[in-house]
Amino acid sequence: MKKNIAVIGGGNSSEYFISLQSAETIAKAIDKEKYNVYTVQIKGNDWELTSDRFCGIPINKNDFSFNDNGQKVKFDCAYIAIHGTPGEDGKLQSYFEMIGLPYTSCNVLCSSLTFNKYFCNTYLKQRGIKVANSILLRKSEKISTKNIIETIGLPCFVKPNEGGSSFGISKVKKEEDLLPSIEKAFKESSQVIIEQFVKGREITSGLVKVNNKEFVFPLTEIISANEFFDYAAKYDAKETQEITPAPIEDTLAEKCKILSSKIYNYLNCSGIVRIDYILHDNEFNFLEVNTVPGMSAASIIPKQIKEYGLSFTDLLTEIIEEAISKKVIP
Helix, strand or coil, X not given: CCEEEEEEEECCCCCHHHHHHHHHHHHHHCCCCCEEEEEEEEECCEEEXXXXXXXXXXCECCCCEEEECCEEECCXXXXXCCCCCCCCCCHHHHHXXXXXXXXXXXXXHHHHHHHEHHHHHHHHHHCCCCECCEEEEECCCCCCHHHHHHHHCCCEEEEECECCCCCCCEEECCHHHHHHHHHHHHCCCCEXXXXXXXXXXXXXXXXXEECCEEEECCCEEEEECCCCCCHHHHHCHHHEEEECCCXXXXXXXXXXXXXXXXXXXXXXXXXXXXEEEEEECCEEEEEEEECCCCCCCCCHHHHHHHHHCCCHHHHHHHHHHHHHHCCCCC
């Protein structure tokens, strides 16, 4: 009997529509000979199927099931494709663990830690990972632009501290632009991180460890026509170049892959993740971990998997089967 797989997209962040595209790409790639695949859209308290004849049928949140002509249908595994909350911050993972439904992404602790950029940076810095200096701001605090510049310097990056998207990020070069940029970031998160600017090349590394095997995909160099790899640059091909494999020396590429593997283990990641760096003076400076990376046609990870020579369908099968094998009964 085929297993039922829910591919979940949407969410409550600004990348809602990109998440739906990621979910669509994943749903199309999952092996239909092995699985019954259903897409589920989440937006606030509205959880419903969007697959074919089941479109619009609500999900029962008590056990993540749905009703098909009077018969309850339950899932064997959930493939999380939500960027931002609640799919990348640990909330959905907590829910699935409580009801005993296997899922494919990082666990609750890893997801909540990596979603908080400042705390993730602090943790990895303690493990010897090279990370830019940063400070954390909360809405309730008094903000001194003078103190920020004395601590971090200019230019600097102002980012929402908790967020899975590229919204709300600014590169600030002048003191008078600091407060407007901070206010912009606060619209996306209740906390804001201000990071030291590190000049260099942006390199991103995708990888997965599944069934005692490690796949570190070819690196990608991102060359943005904008000041940095913002939302427009990420999703508008005219605004950016994504070169896979990255045109760097083999020894540097191997160094980055080894570093990515270490970070994956340090954070206890699961499933496919993407780790971003700035390459400066032959050193890789950690930027962030994407625990639910984009999977749309415009996204980097599917291109890296193709360049590696892997079958996306076969890889998804391995990820799903491993998640099911680890099922814990609540």
